[in-house]
Amino acid sequence: MATRKKTQPKPVTCPDCGGKGEIAETVRVGARKGRATEDRQAALCLTCLGTGDAPADGK
Numbered sequence: 001m002a003t004r005k006k007t008q009p010k011p012v013t014c015p016d017c018g019g020k021g022e023i024a025e026t027v028r029v030g031a032r033k034g035r036a037t038e039d040r041q042a043a044l045c046l047t048c049l050g051t052g053d054a055p056a057d058g059k
């Protein structure tokens with residue numbers, strides 16, 4: 001019987017930030033998501049929480 005060995009799960013790069021752990025987010029001014037400005041600021045990637053790895057799905 002040829003049983004394939006399980007390969008070790010390799011870390012998956014976060015699709016949102018590309019593994020950087022942070023994203024460039026548009027700066028908005030005013031309360032309640034006012035106008036978006038042309039400025040951008042680095043923000044923590046909420047998908048991976050800054051780790052750069054895609055979160056393991058669910059279980």
Ligand SMILES: [Zn+2]
Nearest residue numbers: 014017045048
């Ligand atoms: Zn990310």
